[in-house]
Structure formats: C-alpha cells, structure tokens
Amino acid sequence: MVIDLIKCHGSGNDFLMMDEMGGNYGFTEGSRANLAKNLCNRKTSLGADGILYILNSETADARMRVFNSDGSEASMCGNGLRCVARYVCEKLGIEEAIIETMKADLQVKKAANIFPGVPTYQVEISPVSFRVEDLPLNIKQKELIQGVIPALSEELTFTALAVPNPHLITIVDDTHLKSNLQKELSEGVNAPNELFPDGVNVSFIKLIEKNKIYVRTYERGVGFTNACGTAMSASSLVTTLIGENDVEDIIEVYNNGGMVRCIVHKDHKDYTIDLIGNATYLYKVTLDSETNAVVEKHDTIEEESYQKLEEHAKSVLRG
Secondary structure (H helix, E strand, C coil), rough: CEEEEEEECCEEEEEEEEEEECCCCCCHHHHHHHHHHHHHCCCCCCCCCCEEEEEEECCCEEEEEECCCCEEEEECCCHHHHHHHHHHHHCCCCCCEEECCCCEEEEEEEEECCCCCCEEEEECCCCCEHHHHHHCHHHHHHHEEEEEECCCCCCEEEEECCCCCEEEECCCCCCHHCCHHHHHHHHHHHCCCCCCCCCCCEEEEEEEECEEEEEEEEEECEEEECCHHHHHHHHHHHHCCCCCCCCCEEEEEECCCCEEEEEEEEEEEECEEEEEEECEEEEEEEEEEECEEEEEEEEHHHHHHHHHHHHHHHHHCCC
C-alpha cells in the first residue's frame, strides 16, 4: 500500500498532511503516533513538526487530528489548521468551511493574500479559557493573568491560558530573548514537574510598536519552532489584556518563520481570535507504507513567494 502526503507549512511551522476522507489506511492510534515519530524525524525521513490527519466528520466539513513529531496528539494547531482549511476548501470547491478539532468545530475561510502570491486562510482560534485547571497549572489561584510564578522566575510576569492548547506567555526585552532563559524554563515545565503535569507551550513576546509584536515559542512535544499558530493568537490576546493593543484591530505578529495577522474579538467575557496567514504547499509525495520509502515526489513553486514574505518580516524585525 502507498501513502499520499502533502508537505506544507504555516509560518514555517511545517507538517505532513494526509487525506483520509476518501479511503481508510487502517491506522490504529499506535500506528498514527509511530508514523508521526518516524516520518517527522528530520535526520532519517521527510522531517516535519507534525502530521495533520484529515478525516470525515459527522458534525463538520472535515475533521483534523494533529500528531506532534514526538508522537503525542495536540488538541489544536493554528498553523496546521490553515493548511487543512486550504486543502478542504479546494477539495470541496468552497471558500468557507467548518473543521472539527478535538475541542471545537471551527470556522475557516479563504482570505485575501497576506503577501503577493501567498495562499492565505483565516481560521478561528477558540475556545479560550483562563482557568488554570484547563491547562492544567497547579497553583492555588484560579487564574494567572500577568502574575509571578516564583518557581520559574522572580522578574517575569506570566499569563496562562488555554486556546485550547495550554500556553504560558510573558512579555520580555531583548536581553531575555538573547539569553538561554526561555530554553531552560521551557525544558523544565515540559519535563516531569509539579506545576504543569501535562507540559505547556512557552512564548516570549517582544513589543515592536502599536499593533506589531514578535513571538518566539517553545512548543510542547516539539521544542522551538519557526512559529506556533495558537501561541501567536494567545499572545495577541495577552497584549490586548494589558492595553498594548486593542480588540478588533489587526495585529501583525512576526515570528522566526515570517508573519501572520491576528484579530481579537470579545463578546461579553468570552474571547475568540482570528488567525490569518499562509497555507503553503512545498511538495506532494507518495510513500511505500511498509518501508516509508519515497515512491514519487512533485515539488511546487509556492515557497518562492513565501520567501519574499520572510524577507519582509526580517526587515521589519531589523528595524
């Protein structure tokens, strides 16, 4: 049996995407995890941050499951959802769709290109929760919004939220970004620990100017990535909470893989975030399912346009 895959990325956060809507590969839960670990290994295989499985849904146009490169399953992936949104919309010949994820059915749609020649999709990031039990984070208080966790740092203030992936976010300066603090802190809360028993995504934000931020994220189950969609969305929300940005405004979020746009919405006490960015196909590949050997591979030319977006993002960060 052969397996057809698309190598794709959102903001440089790259995935292998597999369509199971038209046929059943017969994967077990164990085989899904093993396939992610094997195929995402950058030293011995195609390499990626994770695998996106696209399945039929009883409640939506399609269902997305996300397995990280270590074989763990993520409840959501914003950058991956954009890629799935593109695939499903193009497959079904529509411009808007509903995608079922682990925690919610989310709206997605084709959007105006974020940069010339770059296919762009807008996806809903929700639900949002500030309850520490939803991450979970083991502290005595019910929420942590711009608060201190002495066991992690005496000088940084953190906000913890689930979107629904768990995130720990802090605003820092260049000194913190250039240090090893984020790496050390992130590795600690993603190893066996009492604070975050299930681990957590850790993001450092640098404020550039009004409606422009830089976000670097250590992803649970992956490590440092070029970008994390839910982290950029959550980070945008945090900047509105402290008054640096405003709800309903477009926030440009820069990352090591490029840039996206986020819009934070508030309905009474509830928040949702629109994440708008690229959904770029790198190549299509067919593998032998028994050996994982490449049978056939076809490259696209989409990355050429995306590289121009990357250069633009770098120029903004250079100032």
